[in-house]
Amino acid sequence: MLDEIKQIEQNAICLYTEQEVEAALDDLATVITSKLHDQNPLVLCVINGGIVTTGKLLPRLKFPLTLDSIYASRYCNSTAGTDIQWLYLPTTPLTGRNVLIIDDILDEGHTLQAIAAYCRQQGANTVYSAVLLDKNIGHSKPIQADFIGLEVANLYLFGYGMDYKAYLRNAAGIYACKEIL
Ligand SMILES: O=P(O)(O)OC[C@H]1O[C@H](OP(=O)(O)OP(=O)(O)O)[C@H](O)[C@@H]1O
Numbered sequence: 480m481l482d483e484i485k486q487i488e489q490n491a492i493c494l495y496t497e498q499e500v501e502a503a504l505d506d507l508a509t510v511i512t513s514k515l516h517d518q519n520p521l522v523l524c525v526i527n528g529g530i531v532t533t534g535k536l537l538p539r540l541k542f543p544l545t546l547d548s549i550y551a552s553r554y555c556n557s558t559a560g561t562d563i564q565w566l567y568l569p570t571t572p573l574t575g576r577n578v579l580i581i582d583d584i585l586d587e588g589h590t591l592q593a594i595a596a597y598c599r600q601q602g603a604n605t606v607y608s609a610v611l612l613d614k615n616i617g618h619s620k621p622i623q624a625d626f627i628g629l630e631v632a633n634l635y636l637f638g639y640g641m642d643y644k645a646y647l648r649n650a651a652g653i654y655a656c657k658e659i660l
């Protein structure tokens with residue numbers, strides 16, 4: 480397995496360097512702050528992929544907020560999406576809260592759509608979403624994110640929280656797999 484991971488990493492194409500992603504996170508935080516600074520939001524980190532984006536955004540958001548997580552996985556450490564598995568639900572009551580969902584990537588949009596629907600069903604007052612990346616998939620999505628860091632091409636990506644077969648979430652940059660083994 481580790482040989483395969485090494486090969487993927489060696490052949491990958493860097494789409495955004497660490498420096499470029501950090502600059503995009505600065506901009507994303509500025510836009511989120513201007514919109515939500517007086518909303519006392521409940522931030523929902525979409526684990527696993529959203530952990531890095533959430534962890535890097537939080538210290539940039541210098542206003543009152545609380546944090547919880549939600550684990551809805553559609554890819555389950557593989558490179559193709561199927562049905563959503565609900566693996567962890569927030570323990571914080573969502574009733575009346577202004578929720579900000581944070582995830583790494585909006586791809587087909589099914590995960591974000593399902594999480595936003597869940598939040599509304601739980602009585603959230605408003606539901607916002609922020610993604611580090613919005614993938615250009617060439618057709619419409621069931622949901623748009625309110626806050627977007629960077630646009631990316633329609634390729635399978637890893638880094639900044641995104642995995643290749645559960646590995647490479649720790650890669651410091653946004654990389655596209657040249658081939659999927
Ligand atoms: O827009 P979609 O096509 O629904 O895909 C986006 C979702 O896919 C990834 O999660 P994944 O299911 O791989 O789980 P993970 O967070 O554990 O990596 C990513 O973190 C998003 O949550």
Ligand SMILES: Nc1nc2[nH]cnc2c(=O)[nH]1
Binds near residue numbers: 584587636642
């Ligand atoms: N790791 C990873 N997860 C995804 N989930 C949806 N699209 C992607 C992607 O390109 N890479």
